Amino acid sequence: MSGSIPGLTITSANSVYMLAINLLFPAPQQLQGFAADAAFDTEAGDVGETVMGVDGRMSAGYVPVIYRQTISIMPDSASATLFENWITAQKAVQEVFYATATIALPSVQRKYTLSNGILVRFPPIAPAKKVLERRDFVIAWGSIDPAVF
Secondary structure, rough: OOOOOOOOOOOOOOOOEEEEEEOOOHHHHHHHHEEOOOOOOEOOOOOOEEEEEEOOEEEEEEEEOEEEEEEEEOOOOHHHHHHHHHHHHHHHHHOOOOOOEEEEHHHHOOEEEEEEEEEEEOOOOOEOOOOOOOOOEEEEEEEEEEOOO
8 A cells, every 4th residue: 555645746846936025026926946956945843842740741832933944046047136136125124024925836736825924044145166056045934824736
């Protein structure tokens, strides 16, 4: 017996990432030009807190979490300009601009809605080695909600 669902694959090449930045790009923009070995990666969040009492009884509770997501963009991607414009606009007004996004993963029939995102890590220049390398931008999301695609 197989552990996979018939008809589904693990292809990421057909993923679609749409990003909107309020006050800057209110209409969602499709991110393109991802790195060859990494498009986007979301850190796991600790959504529960546990403590053990001196009597050996465990207590637990739900904890809201901020999810950090790394988006890896090649230096020749038009999407790199989107991130540069985002940080430039924030510097000009010395304020943060919130983002929203949707990610569609057709291969596994899943869609994710991301909200209350803040650009928290910005590499100003692509690493220059033998060739220019990818830039990893990090967004902290206040919420990521899954749904069937």
